[in-house]
Amino acid sequence: MTLEEFKETLIRSLPPENTSVHIKALWYDAKGDWRLAHDLIDHLKDPxxxxxxxxxxxxxxxxWNASYWYKxxxxxxxxxxxxxxxxxxxYLLIK
Structure with missing residues (x-):
């Protein structure tokens, strides 16, 4: 999926199927739902x-919190x- 194709899905009510939780978090963030985007990854500890x-x-x-998570x-x-x-x-996540 290209960036443009991904952005086109933002008119939908749900993120594209068969995408990672990370891509879904970016999708919800782009839709303005920061809370749901955060809730999707808040409990995960991988890099x-x-x-x-x-x-x-x-x-x-x-x-400050962003700096902690970048580290x-x-x-x-x-x-x-x-x-x-x-x-x-x-682009990092879609590879």
């Missing part, structure tokens, strides 16, 4: 989940815009 978790706390504006993910804090990071995560 990929930690990376998405960091991004979501950055969206929230909780930079848990072994990732540098993202320096671009939130849109750039969302797209960056999409």
């Amino acid at each position: 990929t989940s930690a990376h998405v978790h960091a991004y979501l706390h950055r969206v929230e504006g909780d930079l 848990r993910a072994s990732q540098s804090e993202f320096k671009g815009t939130l849109v750039e990071e969302w797209e960056h995560l999409f």
Whole structure:
């Protein structure tokens, strides 16, 4: 699935089937449902989940918490815009 195809699914009421929890979290975030996006990955402790978790706390504006989760993910804090990071995560996750 391309980024453009993924964005086209945002008009739907549910995320695309057969996608990872991480992609679903990005989908709900893009739909404006930060809480559900966060709830999907909040309990997961793997590095990929930690990376998405960091991004979501950055969206929230909780930079201290985002920093904590970037460290848990072994990732540098993202320096671009939130849109750039969302797209960056999409490309990492869709591989």
